[in-house]
Amino acid sequence: MNHHKKEAHPDQEENHNHHGQEEHTHHDHHDHESHNGSHDEHDHDNHGHGAHDHHGHMVTEFRNKFFVVLIFTIPILLLSPMIQDFMGVDWHFAGDLYILAGLSTFVYFYGGWPFLKGAFDELRNREPGMMTLIAMAISIAFFYSMAVVFGFNGEQLFWELATLVLIMLLGHWIEMRSINNASKALESLASLMPSTANRIAENGETEEVQVDAIKAGDLLLVKPGEKMPLDGKIVKGKSQIDESMLTGESVPVTKSVNDEVIGGSINREGSLTIEVEKLMDESYLNQVIEMVKESQKTKSKTQDITNQAAKWLFYIALAAGIITFIVWISIGATVDTAIQRTVTVMVITCPHALGLAAPLVISVSTALSAKHGLLIRKRPQFERARNIDAVIFDKTGTLTEGKFGVTDVQTFSDMDENKILSYAATVENDSEHPIATGILNEAMQRKLKLHEMTHFNSITGVGIEGTIDNRNIKVVSPGYISEQGISFDDQNFNKWSEQGKTVVFLIIDEELSGAIALADKIKESSKQTVEQLHKRNIKAIMLTGDNRKVANYVAEQIGIDEVYAEVLPDQKAEKVTEIQKRGLVVAMTGDGINDAPALTKADVGIAVGAGTDIAMDSADIVLVDSNPKDILAIFSLSKRTFNKLVQNLIWATGYNIFAIPLAAGVLAPWGIVLSPAVGAILMSLSTIIVAINAQLLHRFEMD
Known part of the structure; x- marks a missing residue:
């Protein structure tokens, strides 16, 4: 805390207003503790309000798309020949394939749109990732299946398209929801500043004007409870000013003529006349906003490991697809077969589980951390x-703690510590000052009784006094002691001053009885x-x-x-x-x-x-x-979450690494070809494992 910038020595000049509270200068409080403004990775160029709305909108969009696609996926699955074979039923009817194609077209364009758009952006930045991988898989599944409907020899993969879009929408919805607490920091910062101010005209009358209309050198009246409209200097008045929002200084600062004030800080007590020194653009608050924006721009973008995995899978899928096609053609297979194998490989490379691997772990760890x-x-x-x-x-x-507390008490008489504290607390009882609050809190903690007091009086700049049991009790600053030339054993006092503590003295009937040291408590x-x-x-x-x-x-x-x-x-x-x-x-x-x-x-x-x-x-x-x-x-x-994430990525992609060669037909000479049905079962299995593994994070116990 800044109460003790100078040492409080008895032989020094008075340096505290109310038992040791200094006048602060402009720099005194800019130097205080405070907080961060980095924005979400996703809303880099989209500060404040826009960014927040943008994410809220995306959560709603993914949620709505998920439910609509879910409704369409059910008939797509029931109409798929492969699912019917699997269930051992035959629900074929005339034109069923066209209905299936129609439903799937809607799912592809409506549900798949965010991924197609995302893939376009990724490819434009030459950074293929998750979106490119999903877009590639759903596009191949869609166009290939359409070709099958219109006579190409093969099995359509509409069910694969629908489930992939559905699960990816779910994953993105979960993810967006956890991102949606997007940062509104700059907006809140700007809102600290009042929009109007009371300007004092040359004839002494005040008029309410917009802050934008104020010029440097204008005089403004700031009443108790109001915010300082702009940075400036006090030309008349004295008050306690709360700057905690801006500087982290936990205690209101006493300010009077010639002291600087910061726009956005709150005037606690007296009316002040301030002369404007800096306009909005140059204000302290504006500089902080600018620095935050600057920092955000320079913050490195951490690329998600899921995105890294997706990027590699995209390249693997392309390579595997091309190799599969070339190999099948070169061993004399028909173009139909070669295309079918190629499509199966490229669609299978996009793991459904990958879309959920990270979002599920993230949502569990977000809930856990909360x-x-x-x-x-x-x-x-x-x-x-x-x-x-x-x-x-x-x-x-x-x-x-960020607030004054009593750290030490010394007695200079036969009076015990508690008696000294109860006298000091009684005198301080009517004061709003942080030091008074510290002493009162200590007395309450020790369950001390306060006395009856009369003749309360403030001794300007040095302390306060009152009468208890017909005795005059003063609580004063070190400056008063040195002015009065009172000598005492100052060994403790010197030590406390060295530690930067604020010390007040208790004088009973002009006799020094005790000293109380206060500091921001650890x-x-x-x-x-x-x-x-x-x-x-x-x-x-x-x-x-x-x-x-x-x-x-x-x-x-x-x-x-x-x-x-x-x-x-x-x-x-x-x-x-x-x-x-x-x-x-x-x-x-x-x-x-x-x-x-x-x-x-x-x-x-x-x-x-x-x-x-x-x-x-x-x-x-x-x-x-x-x-x-x-x-x-x-x-x-963070460690546990990361480990779960890696495990999930291994499960999600491990299945693919095993399935890709089978889908490509490596074991075809021995009659083993991964049928889409078996692929679907394996795919569901890896998705279930990923979901269960994410839930296991709930067993996390804090160290």
């Missing part, structure tokens, strides 16, 4: 999490998390805008390997890149907005749940419980 308090927003980054070498932690709100789970990371040979690094003393103190308490302190937000992304250049795969955790670019730069960006909506919207993974230990769960689940 159950354990992890929300996965970007699959490729989640899959990368298994290879992490270093975790960069933001401090405030991630490793620490989360209990932080230390265990770092220990566990070390067991896995993962480095723990801290990257914070806070001052070096505070950072080093926290790092020492929990065993952090490397500390980067006093880092401004725009330098955070550079620091991440620097660490990556050492060859490390990096995860970054944070909870505000200003870390957004850094989180995007990291290989995996993790938002801590207590953070801002923006942080969540722009992260790869969100920890719902704000517990750093959940980071370990991400790594375990």
Whole structure:
């Protein structure tokens, strides 16, 4: 936290407003902890609203197509001669083949359209993948079967076309649904800014104007509870300003004349007159948005392993098809037979199971992770999490609670700690200040009783006082002690100052009775998390805008390997890149907005749940419980998910690798040719195995 940028020494000048709360300058708070804005791989050029709508639309499209195709697939299967043979029935009637062809034509063009379009895009980018493989298989099955209907010698494969389209639509529907929590981060960022402002005219009257109409140098009135319309400087007034959404600074900052304010921050108490310094384009918030966009563009596109497998299968299918045709023709087979073998090979190379291999594992692991308090927003980054070498932690709100708590109490009299705390808490009871809240919370935790108090008074800039049991009680800053020339044993005080803690003193009837040290409290789970990371040979690094003393103190308490302190937000992304250049795969955790670019730069960006909506919207993974230990769960689940994915790909493609040579007729000389019926059974079997294997992931237990 930034309360303690300077040491609070009794012989120093006063540096706290209300017992030790400094005036912050503009840079003081830009340097705070915050969060990431990388977008889904799928909506790279499609930011914000468009991207979200686009995915919502695709989920609906795949779902609707799936159900329509399902209705058409049932009669296609029942009318297929091969299925009838298999079931031992004969439902042939005049013109049944034409009905079958009509139904299949609809399925091919209506259900197959997303794949045909996708294949066109893939081939245009010279990157054949899943879509190309599916499009090739359904097109060959469709056109070949049509040829059979109109007299070509062979067996039609309409059932193969329909089931392939159906299962692929199901797979894509499942997949799109898990992608649909697409990022709305930039939209939310922009919505932080108010659209109107109260401008003060030359005659002193205020008028409401659109933010776009404001020019640099204009004076604006910002009332309590309103947002700062633009970046500027206070020319009149004093207030507490909440910048947590923007800077990650957990405590409202006291600001007065000549202090800078950031557009989008919230004015808590007094009315302020601010002079506009930067317009929308140059504002701090806009810079963050730009950096996020920039980071998204430079983020590497992780190619799905399924897509890699599909790409190879596509090339294998082409090669196998061509070889099959040449071999059959060269051994004197008829063109009909050669084409039939070629078609069977090329259709069989497209595994139904491959379409489900990844989506099923993904949907199970997404459900599992949600159950354990992890929300996965970007699959490729989640899959990368298994290879992490270093975790960069933001401090405030991630490793620490993000709010003031009492860490030490010292008595200078025969009074015990609890008595000192109950007096201090009584005096502080009416104050809204973070330090007051910290002392009150401690008193409540210790179940201390508050006293009756009269004559409450605020001593400007140094503290507060009141009367309890006819005694004058003051809670004051170190500045007051040094001004009054009160001497005391300052060994503890010096140590606390070194650790960057804020110290307040209790004076009873002008006699120094005790000192209370407060700091941003370290989360209990932080230390265990770092220990566990070390067991896995993962480095723990801290990257914070806070001052070096505070950072080093926290790092020492929990065993952090490397500390980067006093880092401004725009330098955070550079620091991440620097660490990556050492060859490390990096995860970054944070909870505000200003870390957004850094989180995007990291290989995996993790938002801590207590953070801002923006942080969540722009992260790869969100920890719902704000517990750093959940980071370990991400790594375990990522490993397990990846293993399941690989197993499923082996099952899905293994069947094909076995079936392709048989379909090509390698064993034909011995009378063994893979009939489409047997192919269909094997295909169903591999699909079932893949589905069951994905469900086995449910047995995953968190470490």
